[in-house]
Amino acid sequence: MTSGDPVQPPRRVDRAGLVIAASLAVLAAVLVWDARGLQSAAMYGMGPEAMPVVVACGLALLAIGNFIDALRGNLPARESADPVPVVLVLVGLALLIAIIGFGGGFILATSALFVTTSAAFGRRAILIDAIIALVMSTLIYLAFDRLLTLSLPAGPLERLL
Amino acid sequence: MFRFPARLVGAAVALTLAAANPGFAQQLELKLMAPAAPGGGWDQTARSMQQALVASGVARSVQVTNVPGAGGSVGIAQFVNGAKGDGNHLMVNGFVMVGALAMNKSPVTLEQVTPIARLTEEIQVIVVPANSPIKTAQDLAAAVKADIAKVTFAGGSAGGVDHVMAALFAGAVGAEAKKINYIPFSGGGESLAAILGGKVTAGISGLSEYEGQIKSGKLRAIGVTSEKRIAGSDVPTFKEQGIDLVIANWRSVVAPPGITPEQRKTLSDAVEKMVKSDAWKEILKQKGWEDAYLGGDAFADFLKKETARVTDVLKSVGLVKS
Amino acid sequence: MDTFAALAHGMAVAVQPMNLLYALIGVFLGTAVGVLPGIGPALTVALLLPVTYKLDPGGSLIMFAGIYYGGMYGGSTTAILINTPGESASMATALEGNKMAKAGRGGPALATSAIGSFVAGTIATIGLAFLAPWLVDVAVRFGPEDYFALMCVAFVTVSATFGDSPIRGLTSLFIGLTLGLVGIDKLTGQARLAFGVPELLDGVEVTTLAVGLFAVGEALYVASRRHHTEEKLEPVRGSLWMTKEDWKRSWKPWLRGTMFGFPIGALPAGGAEIPTFLSYSTEKRLTKHPEEFGKGAIEGVAGPEAANNASAAGTLVPLLTLGLPTSATAAMMLAGFQQYGLNPGPLLFAERPDLVWGLIASLFIANMMLLVLNLPLVGLWVRLLAIPQPWLYAGILVFATMGTIAAKPSVVELSMLAGFGVLGFLMRRFDFPIAPVVVGLILGPIAESQLRRALAISLGDPMTLLQSPISATLLGIALIALVAPFVLKGLGRFKANED
Numbered sequence: 001m002t003s004g005d006p007v008q009p010p011r012r013v014d015r016a017g018l019v020i021a022a023s024l025a026v027l028a029a030v031l032v033w034d035a036r037g038l039q040s041a042a043m044y045g046m047g048p049e050a051m052p053v054v055v056a057c058g059l060a061l062l063a064i065g066n067f068i069d070a071l072r073g074n075l076p077a078r079e080s081a082d083p084v085p086v087v088l089v090l091v092g093l094a095l096l097i098a099i100i101g102f103g104g105g106f107i108l109a110t111s112a113l114f115v116t117t118s119a120a121f122g123r124r125a126i127l128i129d130a131i132i133a134l135v136m137s138t139l140i141y142l143a144f145d146r147l148l149t150l151s152l153p154a155g156p157l158e159r160l161l
Numbered sequence: 162m163f164r165f166p167a168r169l170v171g172a173a174v175a176l177t178l179a180a181a182n183p184g185f186a187q188q189l190e191l192k193l194m195a196p197a198a199p200g201g202g203w204d205q206t207a208r209s210m211q212q213a214l215v216a217s218g219v220a221r222s223v224q225v226t227n228v229p230g231a232g233g234s235v236g237i238a239q240f241v242n243g244a245k246g247d248g249n250h251l252m253v254n255g256f257v258m259v260g261a262l263a264m265n266k267s268p269v270t271l272e273q274v275t276p277i278a279r280l281t282e283e284i285q286v287i288v289v290p291a292n293s294p295i296k297t298a299q300d301l302a303a304a305v306k307a308d309i310a311k312v313t314f315a316g317g318s319a320g321g322v323d324h325v326m327a328a329l330f331a332g333a334v335g336a337e338a339k340k341i342n343y344i345p346f347s348g349g350g351e352s353l354a355a356i357l358g359g360k361v362t363a364g365i366s367g368l369s370e371y372e373g374q375i376k377s378g379k380l381r382a383i384g385v386t387s388e389k390r391i392a393g394s395d396v397p398t399f400k401e402q403g404i405d406l407v408i409a410n411w412r413s414v415v416a417p418p419g420i421t422p423e424q425r426k427t428l429s430d431a432v433e434k435m436v437k438s439d440a441w442k443e444i445l446k447q448k449g450w451e452d453a454y455l456g457g458d459a460f461a462d463f464l465k466k467e468t469a470r471v472t473d474v475l476k477s478v479g480l481v482k483s
Numbered sequence: 484m485d486t487f488a489a490l491a492h493g494m495a496v497a498v499q500p501m502n503l504l505y506a507l508i509g510v511f512l513g514t515a516v517g518v519l520p521g522i523g524p525a526l527t528v529a530l531l532l533p534v535t536y537k538l539d540p541g542g543s544l545i546m547f548a549g550i551y552y553g554g555m556y557g558g559s560t561t562a563i564l565i566n567t568p569g570e571s572a573s574m575a576t577a578l579e580g581n582k583m584a585k586a587g588r589g590g591p592a593l594a595t596s597a598i599g600s601f602v603a604g605t606i607a608t609i610g611l612a613f614l615a616p617w618l619v620d621v622a623v624r625f626g627p628e629d630y631f632a633l634m635c636v637a638f639v640t641v642s643a644t645f646g647d648s649p650i651r652g653l654t655s656l657f658i659g660l661t662l663g664l665v666g667i668d669k670l671t672g673q674a675r676l677a678f679g680v681p682e683l684l685d686g687v688e689v690t691t692l693a694v695g696l697f698a699v700g701e702a703l704y705v706a707s708r709r710h711h712t713e714e715k716l717e718p719v720r721g722s723l724w725m726t727k728e729d730w731k732r733s734w735k736p737w738l739r740g741t742m743f744g745f746p747i748g749a750l751p752a753g754g755a756e757i758p759t760f761l762s763y764s765t766e767k768r769l770t771k772h773p774e775e776f777g778k779g780a781i782e783g784v785a786g787p788e789a790a791n792n793a794s795a796a797g798t799l800v801p802l803l804t805l806g807l808p809t810s811a812t813a814a815m816m817l818a819g820f821q822q823y824g825l826n827p828g829p830l831l832f833a834e835r836p837d838l839v840w841g842l843i844a845s846l847f848i849a850n851m852m853l854l855v856l857n858l859p860l861v862g863l864w865v866r867l868l869a870i871p872q873p874w875l876y877a878g879i880l881v882f883a884t885m886g887t888i889a890a891k892p893s894v895v896e897l898s899m900l901a902g903f904g905v906l907g908f909l910m911r912r913f914d915f916p917i918a919p920v921v922v923g924l925i926l927g928p929i930a931e932s933q934l935r936r937a938l939a940i941s942l943g944d945p946m947t948l949l950q951s952p953i954s955a956t957l958l959g960i961a962l963i964a965l966v967a968p969f970v971l972k973g974l975g976r977f978k979a980n981e982d
Contacts, residue, residue, distance in 0.1 A: 045938030048668040085706035093901040101894040114877040121873035319672040354751035360626040
């Protein structure tokens with residue numbers, strides 16, 4: 001950041017950076033839109049709409065800052081990312097949420113997450129992992145729910161215990 | 162209170178056995194939500210209920226959860242959405258929630274929950290720091306009439322009983338209730354600190370919460386909101402001092418929507434048994450709460466009427482847009 | 484002297500063998516539940532409090548203290564080992580602690596955290612015994628304007644977590660501030676950014692955000708880069724135990740952390756997060772090894788951990804002297820007291836000195852038990868990192884979600900956790916710092932409501948911020964802390980030019 005640095009040759013525009021800047025601008029707009037719906041009920045001092053507006057101004061300025069950075073290509077270099085494992089982990093999380101949401105219980109939900117994550121990190125022995133996951137989550141369930149009286153969501157498997 | 166000097170291991174074994182043995186199912190395992198931060202009035206009510214329910218043998222275990230936020234609006238939303246049909250779940254609520262829901266235009270209302278019983282009533286008090294020039298309620302009335310904006314009241318969440326009471330006080334002394342300068346604090350602790358530190362003119366709260374401070378002389382109580390002077394207390398009522406301000410902060414317990422009539426009866430019976438237990442009476446005495454038990458349909462009626470009354474008061478002082 | 488005699492008597496009760504056993508059981512149970520991310524010390528105590536009902540008063544109090552300390556240490560353990568702060572106060576610990584663990588220095592990190600907690604807890608307990616009445620007088624003088632000024636100091640120090648680009652650091656901070664706006668406004672009860680979703684009225688839970696950004700985000704990020712280099716974790720590189728150098732670099736941060744933690748914890752609205760951030764940024768400025776910060780500097784673990792623990796003892800000051808429960812944990816302490824039909828307050832020290840000193844002695848003993856139980860386990864804990872990568876990250880995710888499932892098993896909350904995980908992944912990928920988001924979420928709402936209270940009291944006159952001496956001083960400190968680095972840099976350059 002010192003002024004003595006040699007001037008960098010202009011790099012190409014960073015598209016991801018532009019998307020980030022745009023997202024920040026949208027966020028700022030949402031804040032202002034939401035704040036307009038508030039009625040200032042406070043008789044004295046600041047109302048509830050002041051802080052959102054301040055934050056929105058900050059976000060707008062930062063959107064400009066990020067925009068300039070992106071145009072100059074000032075973003076740090078990125079390595080390529082492999083989308084497959086990321087998607088797998090997200091599928092695991094989605095399964096977990098769905099199983100809990102539909103009352104499938106803690107053991108099934110966490111087992112699903114365990115197996116998909118493990119697969120995302122390169123394991124292919126899905127059957128063995130599933131057994132490990134079921135045993136582990138059953139033990140966790142027994143220890144925390146039964147012994148330590150933490151309430152974890154119960155499904156068909158939990159009711160068998 | 163310590164009738165079971167059992168060793169932990171023994172207790173754990175008993176616990177596991179009880180869980181496995183259906184014969185024990187008679188005893189309830191309850192979840193009790195306090196829709197407020199730990200330490201406040203609802204939380205204390207919930208934890209006292211926990212103590213009394215277990216000590217009197219009505220419930221085998223009671224788990225208290227705290228869901229704080231905006232006079233209970235957050236808690237009730239979570240309760241109505243999350244505990245629907247759960248016959249082992251209760252929530253403490255009270256006066257404050259009525260106003261908060263009206264002010265927040267909450268999509269969830271008290272009509273949705275299943276009323277179980279009103280439990281207690283608490284007298285409200287106005288206090289000032291010990292070194293304040295204000296000595297009586299009339300002094301405070303004079304200050305309010307002189308310049309209402311400069312008299313700051315500290316109390317609980319916006320639209321709660323403290324807030325309503327500040328407005329009623331201003332109205333009762335002939336000032337414009339709309340213009341009160343009321344500062345909501347999130348917990349009893351924070352507002353007490355602000356009063357002790359002399360940051361505000363006066364503080365409003367339930368009498369029991371500030372009792373220790375009043376007794377030790379750190380705060381001066383200038384008036385209580387009961388009809389008649391409390392036995393054994395030298396704090397005058399507002400009525401005695403010529404200010405028509407009578408209000409009580411009631412607390413009650415409700416069940417989630419969608420429970421069966423049998424479940425409702427089980428819970429009502431359990432609460433009634435608890436209220437009649439020695440453990441509960443002991444707690445009431447200790448905390449200085451008035452027993453105001455009102456069960457069944459009578460409570461459902463009361464809840465309806467009180468909701469209408471509070472909403473009217475809030476509208477008349479401009480807290481709720483009509 | 485009375486204080487000494489009372490403390491000695493409390494100690495004598497606490498060290499009976501049966502009570503020591505209760506302390507040990509308490510610490511063990513507390514750690515077991517406390518390691519779950521999202522379940523902090525307050526919740527741990529709340530969940531396990533019924534267990535203590537069945538014991539005699541002395542034993543109950545001691546087990547209670549053990550659970551409390553165990554719960555607190557559990558949060559730090561996960562912060563260091565798997566980058567998952569169990570509660571907001573151990574977030575600063577995760578910053579350097581996890582880097583240390585990844586570099587094979589998890590042992591020293593856990594050790595400095597345990598010993599630092601012990602040192603801070605001990606000093607703060609002594610402070611509690613001797614300074615409480617005096618400290619509380621100062622504490623109640625803090626008004627809303629002073630708290631706002633304290634937040635300003637905290638905001639300035641946040642820049643220590645920014646990394647090398649101010650724009651990206653500020654962007655992270657403002658995302659956190661935005662998230663802090665979600666939910667019902669404390670002062671007027673109106674909903675902001677809730678979009679009609681009732682679960683959002685609750686606001687964003689700090690632990691959900693932290694666990695999502697740190698643990699889930701990290702897992703996603705590591706998964707996306709697996710094809711580059713298989714990350715190989717070495718559980719132990721060099722010494723498992725703290726070396727002489729580690730000790731030398733730890734003891735000052737422990738003491739400085741205590742100095743931040745205890746007084747700020749004693750303030751009725753002080754909290755545990757601010758002292759940990761203050762400690763982190765102070766250590767970063769004072770360290771002789773600035774190049775190690777961000778890569779695993781032991782000072783960055785020692786200081787915040789000490790501050791965290793000292794602030795917990797600090798919250799006992801207003802609780803015992805005024806009956807003010809200023810934190811969820813203090814409120815649980817209150818519940819512990821109420822088992823004996825006893826309400827803490829101004830008269831407690833005079834009326835029931837035996838229980839007050841019994842509690843203080845119990846805290847001390849429990850603190851020691853924690854050390855006894857956990858130091859031998861350090862070796863075992865760090866070997867967890869030797870688990871093969873697929874199982875390790877699968878386990879981390881199960882663990883991270885489990886805290887949320889136990890605390891709030893709602894689909895909305897779990898979706899938020901997953902959403903914050905994606906945010907954490909994207910921020911890592913595009914090199915935005917993570918910590919400022921959580922800092923913004925914690926500090927933003929406090930700063931806002933304190934400022935609005937101050938302005939309501941002063942009828943909208945902003946000069947109130949300068950008229951209070953405490954506030955004016957703190958704002959001055961904030962200004963100096965903001966400007967000083969630039970001035971020093973300028974001076975340095977000036978000097979360099981002269982040479």
